[in-house]
Structures are given as C-alpha cells and as structure tokens.
Amino acid sequence: MIRVVRGNPTPEELAAALAVVRARAASAAAVPDTAPPPPAQWSDPARIARATRALPGPTAWARTYWPA
Incomplete structure (x- = not known):
C-alpha cells in the first residue's frame, strides 16, 4: 500500500511514481x-x-617438540 504523506500530487504524477x-x-x-x-x-x-x-x-621451547 502506498500513501502520500506530503504534498498534493496530480493523478499523472502519482501514476508515474507508481509505475516506477x-x-x-x-x-x-x-x-x-x-x-x-x-x-x-x-x-x-x-x-x-x-x-x-x-x-x-x-x-x-618444550611444547614445540613432539617426540616420534
């Protein structure tokens, strides 16, 4: 639903805005x-x-060595 909040658009302006x-x-x-x-x-x-x-x-240093 579209509602005009400000201004008073003509029917042509409203139709153009709705088309866009x-x-x-x-x-x-x-x-x-x-x-x-x-x-x-x-x-x-x-x-x-x-x-x-x-x-x-x-x-x-001891935590960096993994024995095989």
Missing part, C-alpha cells in the same frame, strides 16, 4: 538470487581460533 515503483519491484523479482549459501558452522575457520593459546613462557 512497480517496474523496480518487477526487475528485482526477476533477478535470480545467485548468492552462495552461507557456510555451515562446522566449516567456519573462525571456530578453530576461538580457544586462547598459551602465552610463551620459560618452558615454551
């Missing part, structure tokens, strides 16, 4: 939505970085 609104609505509806779907929560890379890492300290 209807044309824009029709063109927006005709364009297919090509946006990719949002990624799933489990594949979000930010999920991995949520845990805080331990700050380096005097024994930080």
Whole structure:
C-alpha cells in the first residue's frame, strides 16, 4: 500500500511514481538470487581460533617438540 504523506500530487504524477515503483519491484523479482549459501558452522575457520593459546613462557621451547 502506498500513501502520500506530503504534498498534493496530480493523478499523472502519482501514476508515474507508481509505475516506477512497480517496474523496480518487477526487475528485482526477476533477478535470480545467485548468492552462495552461507557456510555451515562446522566449516567456519573462525571456530578453530576461538580457544586462547598459551602465552610463551620459560618452558615454551618444550611444547614445540613432539617426540616420534
């Protein structure tokens, strides 16, 4: 529903404004939505970085070595 809030448009002005609104609505509806779907929560890379890492300290060198 469209309502004139200010002014006093002539019938021709109102018809022209309505034609523009209807044309824009029709063109927006005709364009297919090509946006990719949002990624799933489990594949979000930010999920991995949520845990805080331990700050380096005097024994930080020991945590970098993985014995075979």
